[in-house]
């Protein structure tokens with residue numbers, strides 16, 4: 001189903017479109033003390049930020065109401081890593097297919113629909129395919145996804161299959177898959193919805209807008225994982241456009257983190273055989289290479305790497321101290337934050353944000369392995385349970 005219009009948020013006539021607030025971050029309001037007016041329904045990122053996006057009043061918007069994700073304070077985690085600042089996690093797991101890819105995909109599928117495309121295609125480490133498959137289903141388009149064989153987290157694979165995408169596994173890695181997709185795009189038979197399609201980046205920049213809206217300004221530092229490097233490019237563009245529009249005053253330093261086994265931007269040359277437990281960033285030749293380098297340089301930030309061991313340590317620590325489950329790629333910037341603190345790079349009292357790009361349930365196999373224990377099997381009696389849990 002395609003939503004062609006929205007009565008309360010029509011692009012042409014509703015002058016209040018850009019002034020409504022959609023706060024899900026207000027922890028101070030006491031729900032018992034008053035009867036707050038119902039919040040305006042969230043219209044999805046295209047309608048919310050239409051003035052910053054390449055759409056018109058006629059554009060046939062395809063949305064699953066993505067965006068408006070929580071910005072979660074994590075004081076226990078900050079204390080556990082021995083730091084003294086305010087860290088908020090942009091929890092992109094709360095998007096409709098459980099990753100940030102939905103922000104770019106609502107744009108890409110909307111534009112594909114507008115141009116009259118019939119078939120969309122993408123290469124993916126998993127989340128792009130899940131998102132493309134979902135939005136294509138909603139738009140009534142055929143979707144083809146090309147995946148590196150055996151390197152896709154189970155949850156992501158299950159999504160592409162259930163949404164009905166024609167799913168092809170190649171005997172190669174993500175970079176091989178993306179090369180094939182670029183060639184397919186040149187035939188003119190299909191619309192490519194990877195982040196080589198520039199409207200993906202346009203949609204993804206809305207996450208930076210939401211962070212500024214929630215905080216009242218940009219943070220001092222923004223941490224995020226870097227794979228194909230579309231997202232760091234998008235966030236930097238978003239922070240700059242909001243400042244240029246007078247909607248924020250400052251710009252953050254962009255702190256991008258790759259996995260050590262897949263760190264072409266750190267090494268300065270493509271990696272032929274990238275390897276990391278963080279499969280979402282297992283990429284050897286990022287499409288948005290230049291955008292990422294520009295973001296780091298222009299913001300006085302950096303792009304560095306962390307080992308798989310450091311990634312899994314941060315992944316487990318976040319889950320155990322805060323009850324926040326993310327997929328391993330999201331833990332790269334958290335591991336990077338630990339490094340940056342040890343190096344004295346983050347002044348006390350800073351306001352730091354980090355993007356948690358995808359949900360931990362995407363990769364249940366890694367979660368169970370890293371947890372380090374299995375359920376304890378006992379007889380079905382209270383005594384047996386008490387003995388097993390150390391109460392007897």
Ligand SMILES: *Cc1c(COP(=O)(O)O)cnc(C)c1O
Pocket residue numbers: 099100101127128195225226227228229230231232280281327329330357358359
């Ligand atoms: C796609 C993805 C990334 C990497 O984002 P890029 O834009 O390719 O740098 C990181 N984490 C998750 C969960 C992803 O799905």
